[in-house]
Amino acid sequence: MKEAKILIVDDNKSILSALDLLLTGNCKKVKCLSNPNVLLAELIEDSYDVVLLDMNFKAGINTGNEGIYWLNQIFEYNPGISVIMITAYGDVELAVKAVRNGAVDFVLKPWENEKMLTTIEMAVKLSNSRKEVRKLRLKEDELIAEINKSKNDLIGSSPEWETVMAMVRKVAATDANILITGENGTGKELIAREIHRLSNRSQNVMVNVDMGSIAETLFESELFGHKKGAFTDAQSDRMGKIEASNKGTLFLDEIGNLSLPMQAKLLAVLQNRKLTRLGENLPVDIDVRVVCATNCDLSKMVNDGNFREDLLYRINTIQIELPALRDRKMDIPALAEFFLQLYTDKYNKKGLTISSDAISKLKAYHWPGNVRELQHAIEKVVILSDRHVIKAADFVFKSVELSSGEAYGGTLEEMEKQLITAAIEKQMGNLSAVSSQLGITRQTLYNKIKKYGI
Numbered sequence: 001m002k003e004a005k006i007l008i009v010d011d012n013k014s015i016l017s018a019l020d021l022l023l024t025g026n027c028k029k030v031k032c033l034s035n036p037n038v039l040l041a042e043l044i045e046d047s048y049d050v051v052l053l054d055m056n057f058k059a060g061i062n063t064g065n066e067g068i069y070w071l072n073q074i075f076e077y078n079p080g081i082s083v084i085m086i087t088a089y090g091d092v093e094l095a096v097k098a099v100r101n102g103a104v105d106f107v108l109k110p111w112e113n114e115k116m117l118t119t120i121e122m123a124v125k126l127s128n129s130r131k132e133v134r135k136l137r138l139k140e141d142e143l144i145a146e147i148n149k150s151k152n153d154l155i156g157s158s159p160e161w162e163t164v165m166a167m168v169r170k171v172a173a174t175d176a177n178i179l180i181t182g183e184n185g186t187g188k189e190l191i192a193r194e195i196h197r198l199s200n201r202s203q204n205v206m207v208n209v210d211m212g213s214i215a216e217t218l219f220e221s222e223l224f225g226h227k228k229g230a231f232t233d234a235q236s237d238r239m240g241k242i243e244a245s246n247k248g249t250l251f252l253d254e255i256g257n258l259s260l261p262m263q264a265k266l267l268a269v270l271q272n273r274k275l276t277r278l279g280e281n282l283p284v285d286i287d288v289r290v291v292c293a294t295n296c297d298l299s300k301m302v303n304d305g306n307f308r309e310d311l312l313y314r315i316n317t318i319q320i321e322l323p324a325l326r327d328r329k330m331d332i333p334a335l336a337e338f339f340l341q342l343y344t345d346k347y348n349k350k351g352l353t354i355s356s357d358a359i360s361k362l363k364a365y366h367w368p369g370n371v372r373e374l375q376h377a378i379e380k381v382v383i384l385s386d387r388h389v390i391k392a393a394d395f396v397f398k399s400v401e402l403s404s405g406e407a408y409g410g411t412l413e414e415m416e417k418q419l420i421t422a423a424i425e426k427q428m429g430n431l432s433a434v435s436s437q438l439g440i441t442r443q444t445l446y447n448k449i450k451k452y453g454i
């Protein structure tokens, strides 16, 4: 209230001076106008939080229509401003009409000062929250525009990749739920982004949830949100990821990693299109398009009793299978050039090129980690290269199987890296299988892959 700027418009001078006396000292600025014709000019002059507006201006004509007219004028200029009508007892009906038109409240003449101050205080609060909402909305629009601005660089012209892209273009604009399958690193997330970018939901966000890294205990609060105090660590209200993707796209990565109880909870939300935040009673309506990705064979998981059939039907209206990189080797040169450009720019190594024998070597390799592995391989040689041309010998692909009794001369970290690389090769890039082979969680495996640049 102390920071508020109040504009009072009334042709009755004694009302103006009474209100001026009451409010000066309680507010930052109080401005009185006896002629409504200068009202709009005054709104342009300064940013007011509240306008106190008389219902009647012309002496003798008490239709109140002038008040409603000026109310609409104010909103046309600034719909966020709080307007309180000042009205005589006989005009209550009109004052109610003004409230229907957007005024926050009305005060009857003669007013009680306490009541008037409370009404103005509420109006200031409302005006502040409207300003805050408007600011957040603009910020949100800005962020979404920024996120969606960049067109994805999807490299590939092989028939296998073209088939994928034709399917993406066909289904993007529909609201169909899509399941993207393929080995790790084949571009599932990239394709999900492209589907979102080409969809009618691209004005809103795509929210990415990695089901493989959410702990069972946090699943509900991460996805559905919670109210402050809903559980010990819930220190503030939090919107869940599903609600955050409302009107946009919800990308559920590694859907095959979901436990059966979590599958049931997710299915209920997708079926009912409603969710209830933890600790709250009222369900919230949601309107999301679901895109899922997995490297697991979900049909086999259904047969084995590890994945709900009804959930599979719900998420795989359309299935897009991404080819492994070894099955579209003709795209390797273009991908290599693309990543070379990316990393020579990033590491300031302009002019670095790649020899044709190096490209041949890349084409001959079987890429168990697919495009991601190729990307990391190029990044590594760009960092290490101190020549102008990358040669075949710069790429070293290890296929190591260490026997338990073998003496190893390297550091513990090198050994760990080799073990992980060997396991990825052995399991053909299936990270779930790699993590169970090595006896570590998927998250730990991800961290190590990132750490070692595998």
Ligand SMILES: Nc1ncnc2c1ncn2[C@@H]1O[C@H](COP(=O)(O)OP(=O)(O)OP(=O)(O)O)[C@@H](O)[C@H]1O
Binding pocket: 153, 154, 155, 156, 182, 183, 184, 185, 186, 187, 188, 189, 190, 191, 253, 293, 295, 371, 372, 375
């Ligand atoms: N066609 C492509 N053109 C350019 N870059 C690609 C392409 N396909 C994949 N990539 C890049 O390869 C990396 C891995 O892609 P992405 O994360 O989409 O794969 P993924 O299948 O979702 O992997 P995971 O199953 O491990 O989550 C990303 O950096 C992505 O930008």
